[in-house]
Amino acid sequence: MRRIGFLGCGKIGKALVRHIAEREDMAVEFIQDPGFINDIGVQCPVLAKADEAAFAGADLIVECATAQVLSENLELILAHCDLMMFSVTAFGDPDFERRAKALCGTYGRTIFIPHGAILGLDGIFDGGPVWRQVTVETVKSPSSLGRQDNRRSVVYEGPTREACVHFPRNVNVHAAVALAGIGFDRTISRIISDPEVSTNAHRISLSGDGISITLDISSYAAGAVTGAYTPYSACGSLDRALGNGAGLRFV
Ligand SMILES: NC(=O)c1ccc[n+]([C@@H]2O[C@H](COP(=O)([O-])OP(=O)(O)OC[C@H]3O[C@@H](n4cnc5c(N)ncnc54)[C@H](O)[C@@H]3O)[C@@H](O)[C@H]2O)c1
Structure with missing residues (x-):
């Protein structure tokens, strides 16, 4: 037990x-x-x-x-x-x-x-030494981000380390990718607030040494921090x- x-x-x-x-x-x-x-x-x-x-x-x-x-x-x-x-x-x-x-x-x-x-953290970790560029873009509703935007806007773009300071409840995906991959200072985060969406969507792009991977994940969230998946x-x-x-x- x-x-x-x-x-x-x-x-x-x-x-x-x-x-x-x-x-x-x-x-x-x-x-x-x-x-x-x-x-x-x-x-x-x-x-x-x-x-x-x-x-x-x-x-x-x-x-x-x-x-x-x-x-x-x-x-x-x-x-x-x-x-x-x-x-x-x-x-x-x-x-x-x-x-x-x-x-x-x-x-x-x-x-x-x-x-x-998301999925694939094990694969990101396995590819560790080859990655040259890693970016994570997240699109969430303003309520999920704790904001009140009335039009689509980029609310953060820069190193994942700083994204964790500004959006600690919303960029766990970014943090996990950074931790498994090339770290919090080299991973680039982009966060978009969009009042038209009811999902939490993440696009993860990794490239290096002739390898390129893009993961697109979208999960129904209805304004919550955590999506349905x-x-x-x-x-x-x-x-x-x-x-x-x-x-x-x-x-
Ligand atoms: N790693 C990921 O991919 C991923 C995905 C979704 C959510 N998250 C994170 O997981 C965490 C939980 O998400 P959730 O949707 O279950 O959140 P939630 O808001 O539904 O639940 C959080 C719980 O923590 C409790 N809590 C608050 N202060 C506390 C304290 N001092 N001691 C003990 N408990 C306390 C709250 O009462 C609440 O019940 C959040 O940090 C969220 O950002 C991570």
Whole structure:
């Protein structure tokens, strides 16, 4: 039985909790979320703030809150178990990256970076040395971006590191691509606010050494931070991170 603790339990967290309820080899150890509304009938301790004893009982913590909440709880998590984190923009902060790597070394932990709203992070990582140019363009509705634009406009263009500062809840895709590929300073982010769209759309372009790849991903979002595809991908990532037994395995 693998025991999973949740740091944040909104759209992504609830999809995962429902998924765990259907499995006999996983259980929810606790949910740490001061704003948690239990409309999914989960029966486990619900905590408003960190409790070290709760972390000690978990095999894996799934973070699906915010980059700031993750950063505040990082040491407590990694002192006790592995981590799967959805707020990848946390890695845009060099201090977070340094702390995360040091803590993994100290405690022998793994941090799982799920593919989240996109796919192909493993392939981007595999191609590492060949990439010369990596750009990520995202088109979202103003409400998803926390803005009130009434016409399509480019709201950011530049290095992904700075995009993480300005849009920490909206550029997790950019951060994940940067982390897997050529880093936060060389990856170029473009963010477009468009009141006509109800999707979160991402175009990822990678090139170098005679290889060129473009990924186009669009997912219904209705003004939310998280699109419709991510909860499905999150469940698959959780299964793979914990090892999903016999049968086919996509690697
Ligand atoms: N990696 C990706 O591709 C990807 C895709 C979509 C979303 N995300 C990110 O994943 C995270 C979760 O997304 P979501 O759609 O589930 O968000 P959500 O807003 O539905 O849920 C976030 C939850 O965090 C809780 N929270 C707030 N402050 C907290 C605190 N101090 N401690 C614990 N919990 C706290 C909120 O109450 C809420 O229930 C966000 O950071 C989002 O940007 C990443």
